Amino acid sequence: MMQRNNIEIRVCMGTGGVASGGTEVLAAFRQEVAASGIAASVKEHCSTHQVGCRGLCAKDVLVDVAIDDEKVTYQFIKPDMVPRIVKEHLLENKPVDEWRVGEDYDRFNQKQIKVVLADCGRIDPEEIDAYIAIGGYEAARDVLNNWYPEEVITEIKQSGLRGRGGAGFPTGLKWELGKKAPGDVKYIICNADEGDPGAFMDRAVIEGNPHSVIEGMLIGAYAICAHHGYVYIRAEYPLAVERLKRALTQARERGFLGNRLFGSNFDFDIKVKLGAGAFVCGEETALIASIEGQRGMPRPKPPFPVNKGLWQRPTVINNVETLANIPAIIRKGCGWYASYGTEKSRGTKVFALTGKIRNPGLIEVPMGITLREIVEDIGGGIAGGKALKAVQTGGPSGGCIPASMLDLNVDYESLARVGSIVGSGGMIVLDEDNCMVNMAQYFVKFTQEESCGKCVPCRVGTKRLLEILERITKGQGREDDIERLETLSGGIRNMSLCGLGQTAPNPVLSTIKYFREEYEAHIRDKKCPSKVCKALLVYSIDEKLCKACGSCLRACPAKAITGEKKVPHKIDQAKCVKCGSCFDVCKFKSVMRD
Amino acid sequence: MVSLTINNKKVSVPEDLTILEAASRNGIKVPTLCHHPQLTPFGGCRLCVVSVKGMPKPVASCTTTVSEGMEVTTSTPEIEDLRKLVLELILSDHPNDCMTCEATGSCALQELAYAYGVRGEAYPGERRVYAKRDGNPFIERDMEKCILCGRCVKVCDEVQGVEALDFTYRGFRSKICPSYEDDLDCEFCGQCVSVCPTGALTGKQWARRGRYEGVREVDTTCPYCGTGCTLTTHVKGNEIVRVSSKPWTPNEGWLCVKGRFGYKYVSSPDRLTKPLIRRASGEFEETSWTAALEYTAAWFKKIREKHSADAIGGLSSARCTNEENYLFQKFMRAGVGTNNVDHCARL
Ligand SMILES: Cc1cc2nc3c(=O)[nH]c(=O)nc-3n(C[C@H](O)[C@H](O)[C@H](O)COP(=O)(O)O)c2cc1C
Ligand code: SF4
Ligand code: SF4
Numbered sequence A: 001m002m003q004r005n006n007i008e009i010r011v012c013m014g015t016g017g018v019a020s021g022g023t024e025v026l027a028a029f030r031q032e033v034a035a036s037g038i039a040a041s042v043k044e045h046c047s048t049h050q051v052g053c054r055g056l057c058a059k060d061v062l063v064d065v066a067i068d069d070e071k072v073t074y075q076f077i078k079p080d081m082v083p084r085i086v087k088e089h090l091l092e093n094k095p096v097d098e099w100r101v102g103e104d105y106d107r108f109n110q111k112q113i114k115v116v117l118a119d120c121g122r123i124d125p126e127e128i129d130a131y132i133a134i135g136g137y138e139a140a141r142d143v144l145n146n147w148y149p150e151e152v153i154t155e156i157k158q159s160g161l162r163g164r165g166g167a168g169f170p171t172g173l174k175w176e177l178g179k180k181a182p183g184d185v186k187y188i189i190c191n192a193d194e195g196d197p198g199a200f201m202d203r204a205v206i207e208g209n210p211h212s213v214i215e216g217m218l219i220g221a222y223a224i225c226a227h228h229g230y231v232y233i234r235a236e237y238p239l240a241v242e243r244l245k246r247a248l249t250q251a252r253e254r255g256f257l258g259n260r261l262f263g264s265n266f267d268f269d270i271k272v273k274l275g276a277g278a279f280v281c282g283e284e285t286a287l288i289a290s291i292e293g294q295r296g297m298p299r300p301k302p303p304f305p306v307n308k309g310l311w312q313r314p315t316v317i318n319n320v321e322t323l324a325n326i327p328a329i330i331r332k333g334c335g336w337y338a339s340y341g342t343e344k345s346r347g348t349k350v351f352a353l354t355g356k357i358r359n360p361g362l363i364e365v366p367m368g369i370t371l372r373e374i375v376e377d378i379g380g381g382i383a384g385g386k387a388l389k390a391v392q393t394g395g396p397s398g399g400c401i402p403a404s405m406l407d408l409n410v411d412y413e414s415l416a417r418v419g420s421i422v423g424s425g426g427m428i429v430l431d432e433d434n435c436m437v438n439m440a441q442y443f444v445k446f447t448q449e450e451s452c453g454k455c456v457p458c459r460v461g462t463k464r465l466l467e468i469l470e471r472i473t474k475g476q477g478r479e480d481d482i483e484r485l486e487t488l489s490g491g492i493r494n495m496s497l498c499g500l501g502q503t504a505p506n507p508v509l510s511t512i513k514y515f516r517e518e519y520e521a522h523i524r525d526k527k528c529p530s531k532v533c534k535a536l537l538v539y540s541i542d543e544k545l546c547k548a549c550g551s552c553l554r555a556c557p558a559k560a561i562t563g564e565k566k567v568p569h570k571i572d573q574a575k576c577v578k579c580g581s582c583f584d585v586c587k588f589k590s591v592m593r594d
Numbered sequence B: 001m002v003s004l005t006i007n008n009k010k011v012s013v014p015e016d017l018t019i020l021e022a023a024s025r026n027g028i029k030v031p032t033l034c035h036h037p038q039l040t041p042f043g044g045c046r047l048c049v050v051s052v053k054g055m056p057k058p059v060a061s062c063t064t065t066v067s068e069g070m071e072v073t074t075s076t077p078e079i080e081d082l083r084k085l086v087l088e089l090i091l092s093d094h095p096n097d098c099m100t101c102e103a104t105g106s107c108a109l110q111e112l113a114y115a116y117g118v119r120g121e122a123y124p125g126e127r128r129v130y131a132k133r134d135g136n137p138f139i140e141r142d143m144e145k146c147i148l149c150g151r152c153v154k155v156c157d158e159v160q161g162v163e164a165l166d167f168t169y170r171g172f173r174s175k176i177c178p179s180y181e182d183d184l185d186c187e188f189c190g191q192c193v194s195v196c197p198t199g200a201l202t203g204k205q206w207a208r209r210g211r212y213e214g215v216r217e218v219d220t221t222c223p224y225c226g227t228g229c230t231l232t233t234h235v236k237g238n239e240i241v242r243v244s245s246k247p248w249t250p251n252e253g254w255l256c257v258k259g260r261f262g263y264k265y266v267s268s269p270d271r272l273t274k275p276l277i278r279r280a281s282g283e284f285e286e287t288s289w290t291a292a293l294e295y296t297a298a299w300f301k302k303i304r305e306k307h308s309a310d311a312i313g314g315l316s317s318a319r320c321t322n323e324e325n326y327l328f329q330k331f332m333r334a335g336v337g338t339n340n341v342d343h344c345a346r347l
């Protein structure tokens, strides 16, 4: 048997990895490796362990086999594939080439720069020693023993880090306000509510490297002189909750949380508070109300939480990703961090890239990268060879950026200029088959259902917005509906109490701005150009093409099709429920959809 | 104190005041629906928005505190349009029911709709429909008329300390409910009814008894207990049709279930309105007050002569006012001549 210094087998076990069978794959590797007896031949270190998400969940279960400095990544691994990898790769030193990740995996990673996600696919998130081994908690130890709180604040200010929870508020400034706010009891809260549909950045960070968030909180707490912290995390993230709780217990056992931390005089501990899946509870004042045991409803600002937050005490609230950046900034210096990104948007940002993209997944890119690089290089372009129509950013609070603006830089200012936002990091790629009216309707439906009900413009206004959009997509739109949408949107934006209502019209306004003609087609011509809005579709059979095979007749659930052998079939429009079955089933492409 | 201008008028007010309070102290009226001066600010209806120089958006005056040099304008065409929009939205989800509504004439929503000439027809759409009636004995809760101003929730918590109500559900379906949407089962103090700006909360026994036509308001003191709350009875003909209380009374307008809803005895046919004397036969016989008092006095005298004054004892009630209890002990000590006097609260 060959002599090696190190062997490390890393099995992706984020939520995506687990769902694809990661647990079984890991067990298979452990069993096969043990049976092979290979450990005995490794000089220093042989381990088989789980890691968090590395972004490309579509190719799960992903497995790294690293022998000394050589790393091979396998994709789509199932337990029955494990014996062959162990035999050929580990024992015979011949990687199983046909199971290796392809070129697109490398392309997916090429333009990414990973700060927050750097160790997510590398270390075992359930082992504090794995985090310590890569320098974890060194930043906190250093800060608590050798830095003044003001120095921490200056460092973070100079790094240019801005809050990743959506609003992009400068983190150093927030800490400074928290430090200066008078009061002997203060709190730091980590916002892990992540309620945007399709967003999973924060979940991946907590699942993949929970200690980085804890260490970030610890440093933040020291900077503002808080001794109590909370992580507000949604209960729908069971794996993240479990790993977070485990990490907290381990940190407490090591004396990284509790009293007199790292030999200093500083005390700090963290409690976990589970959220029940209300989008509005991500809004900071609603989040505070929820921790206090009240219904999660926002209250007017000012007073801001930094002055009057949890239990009326000064409270700093930071997003998961914001906090996970902190240890790296302290370790490597603010200059290093600020070297990424643009003048006003420094560093990197994690995005959940989804939609009609070839490689959907979780990505971390330097601020200022162009949309084109994200879509074409990292994402591998549009799936299925269709044409790109737009990129939606910022989820229900954001807007659409049309394909013509693909060279736009992705940073806070540039996106705001075109009517969208960076937001918390949702990025949905839309192609010609996506109807923009339908998409606006989807987001307004979400915000309407998630409105806390407190203020009229949001509670009733978004309902009326939704109803107008619904009638447009049903072909019942009225001539002045676009104007009505705009007036109503303006009112909701100006009059709502919190960010949820204030931003709820954004998907409507930005689609009207860039895709007005789609609205007009729905309203005037009663047509959905992307053929999405069911009510506007008409199915008919082209007599010349119909071979009278009867497939459509059998497929139709509404018995809307008539015809006999050798007689072209016909659709009775009054009976048709527009399910599209005939369209899908006809082999001769004789069913038309307009 | 801070100085600011409201509608170009220079005013000076204490620094912790809201813009709304500063305006109202200076006789400037700003429309409101969710605000209640005796409750903490809510900021939900958004009607009270004003324009503040330097602010990109209108601000809610009920939740924004004044600051030095602030320049506030309470009415501009844009602000009025936004207020109208809010009223349109509220009314778009409101039963057009003023005809038969108990609140007509004292409904803040009706008043604003009237003032702005808003009919709720600009944004027609779905309305909330709640068929089930709350089975509690006192309070009619017509949640279709509720505008979710939150006043009832706040008063029940902040004033009564009961927390019987809260917001439930989200979005358009948001609704004020007792826990589990059960029938209300609380103290029935009716504070919530008294602060509700609309006809969503009314007294069950008020129904169709009279709203304002021919109704007089008569202030009086509640006879139920020693607290002596000041009540306002709403009297039609010679019948009390509802009871309320004004915020500037010693009880600040708050009442309990008896004072607010227990007024039916006043016109009950079973009520004793004349003194009765039980004759030797065991039958009660109607008599005059003079005769009844003389009869009682004679008996007291007889007992005192035969057995001494200490054979008589007097038991008063904690429900009497202080003045009444004072008079009673005086009567026992000076009139009857005994110190045998006590009251129920000692038990
Ligand atoms: C409706 C709404 C939902 C929000 N949801 C989240 C969330 O899920 N996670 C988050 O970190 N911030 C969320 N925010 C932003 C927070 O209010 C707050 O600004 C943020 O947590 C501050 O952290 P940061 O400065 O690190 O970004 C939300 C805001 C609004 C208005
Ligand atoms: S804007 Fe919407 S979510 Fe925010 S307070 Fe108003 S009703 Fe609630
Ligand atoms: S679209 Fe569906 S319902 Fe209509 S004719 Fe085809 S199969 Fe029948």
Ligand code: SF4
Binding pocket: B094, B095, B096, B097, B098, B099, B101, B102, B103, B104, B105, B107, B108, B109, B110, B145, B198, B199, B200
């Ligand atoms: S609550 Fe007011 S507006 Fe509504 S029906 Fe009654 S009186 Fe009319």
Ligand code: SF4
Binding pocket: B155, B156, B160, B162, B163, B164, B165, B184, B186, B187, B188, B189, B190, B191, B192, B193
């Ligand atoms: S009657 Fe009194 S206790 Fe009952 S809900 Fe109303 S305010 Fe609360």
Ligand code: SF4
Binding pocket: B145, B146, B147, B148, B149, B150, B151, B152, B153, B176, B192, B195, B196, B197, B198, B200, B201
């Ligand atoms: S019941 Fe009345 S007081 Fe309570 S929220 Fe509704 S309208 Fe306001």
Ligand code: FES
Binding pocket: B031, B032, B033, B034, B035, B042, B043, B044, B045, B046, B047, B048, B049, B060, B061, B062, B063
């Ligand atoms: S009165 Fe200010 S928001 Fe209702």
